[in-house]
Amino acid sequence: MEFRYLGRSGLKISAITYGNWLTHGSQVENDVATACVRAALDAGITSFDTADVYANGAAESVLGDALQGQRRESLEIFTKVYWPTGPRGHNDVGLSRKHIAESINASLRRLRTDYVDLYQAHRFDTETPLEETMQAFAQVVRQGKALYIGVSEWTADQIRQGHALAEQLGIQLISSQPQYSMLWRVIEDQVVPASRELGLSQIVWSPVAQGVLTGKYLPDAPPPAGSRATDDKGGARMIERFMRPEVLTAVQRLRPVADELGVTMAQLALAWVLHNDNVAAALVGASRPEQVAENVKAIDVQLTPEVLTRIDDALGEVVVRDPAMTAANAPATRPA
Numbered sequence: 001m002e003f004r005y006l007g008r009s010g011l012k013i014s015a016i017t018y019g020n021w022l023t024h025g026s027q028v029e030n031d032v033a034t035a036c037v038r039a040a041l042d043a044g045i046t047s048f049d050t051a052d053v054y055a056n057g058a059a060e061s062v063l064g065d066a067l068q069g070q071r072r073e074s075l076e077i078f079t080k081v082y083w084p085t086g087p088r089g090h091n092d093v094g095l096s097r098k099h100i101a102e103s104i105n106a107s108l109r110r111l112r113t114d115y116v117d118l119y120q121a122h123r124f125d126t127e128t129p130l131e132e133t134m135q136a137f138a139q140v141v142r143q144g145k146a147l148y149i150g151v152s153e154w155t156a157d158q159i160r161q162g163h164a165l166a167e168q169l170g171i172q173l174i175s176s177q178p179q180y181s182m183l184w185r186v187i188e189d190q191v192v193p194a195s196r197e198l199g200l201s202q203i204v205w206s207p208v209a210q211g212v213l214t215g216k217y218l219p220d221a222p223p224p225a226g227s228r229a230t231d232d233k234g235g236a237r238m239i240e241r242f243m244r245p246e247v248l249t250a251v252q253r254l255r256p257v258a259d260e261l262g263v264t265m266a267q268l269a270l271a272w273v274l275h276n277d278n279v280a281a282a283l284v285g286a287s288r289p290e291q292v293a294e295n296v297k298a299i300d301v302q303l304t305p306e307v308l309t310r311i312d313d314a315l316g317e318v319v320v321r322d323p324a325m326t327a328a329n330a331p332a333t334r335p336a
Helices: 030-042 054-066 097-111 130-142 156-169 191-198 209-214 235-242 245-252 255-261 265-274 289-300 305-318 324-328
Strands: 003-005 012-014 016-019 047-049 076-081 116-121 146-151 173-176 201-204 279-284
Touching (some): 003 279, 012 279, 016 030, 030 289, 054 097, 097 116, 097 130, 116 130, 116 173, 130 156, 156 173, 156 191, 173 191, 209 265, 245 305, 265 279, 265 305
Parallel strands (some): 016 047, 016 279, 047 076, 076 116, 173 201, 201 279
């Protein structure tokens, strides 16, 4: 395993980080989820990412149970707050002081730990003053319930504003968790340069584009049974933007590149995001333990400038690069 510093901090995390969105507490049984976590540990993964909203808290509980017996100081545990949780009451959402204070306590109970290494704003809250949000995060840090603060899917301007307030409050905002893959590069023009300047790293989600970059989805063919594209619990909706025939056709043009390198297409996709020096970690999930061991092999894949050019040529115009997509995909108001 390779370990990288997270932002301008002394914290190192595993370059492949295990995430349990859409799997633990929903798509896979708890015993399988536990087996996947154990496989991650066996592969050298020490960093684990979850969120209170995943399966309405069940994902945090499964992860907390699966990590029992491990030396806490040898792990880096991340969670997030913003989306509606619990009974979805009027204060069970957002980044108010009330919701943050209550959510961190609930997350710690479910994770069965006294603190998380990284506590992340899962989205930007347009209905709470940013000063209130950052003051609440500062309180969480000072209470020892989180060591560092991060954000997810914030624009470059929002990151700048949050970082300035964090500095004033004496806490460290060190990470951004955006979607990033060969197909979705919207962070490159604005978020990444701002993050480099301010001392944040990216922990990227969906580096394999919801599984599309594995090459298992073929143009003009039905998706494989049991795949994310057939999942009616949220997976099919999330993957929809990548299921267009022109995208699937372009992805198939990557297969010769992967074959010549002697890697799977998933390993190629993971190696590609990790090639970006502002990416500290790629988040990977798993529905089977063996997937974890395969994904970790991406650490050893070296991409030359020639290979990177071939990837760009293969994907061509299907790559989404517009930086405005970060704001466009964010909620304009708190979800009910």
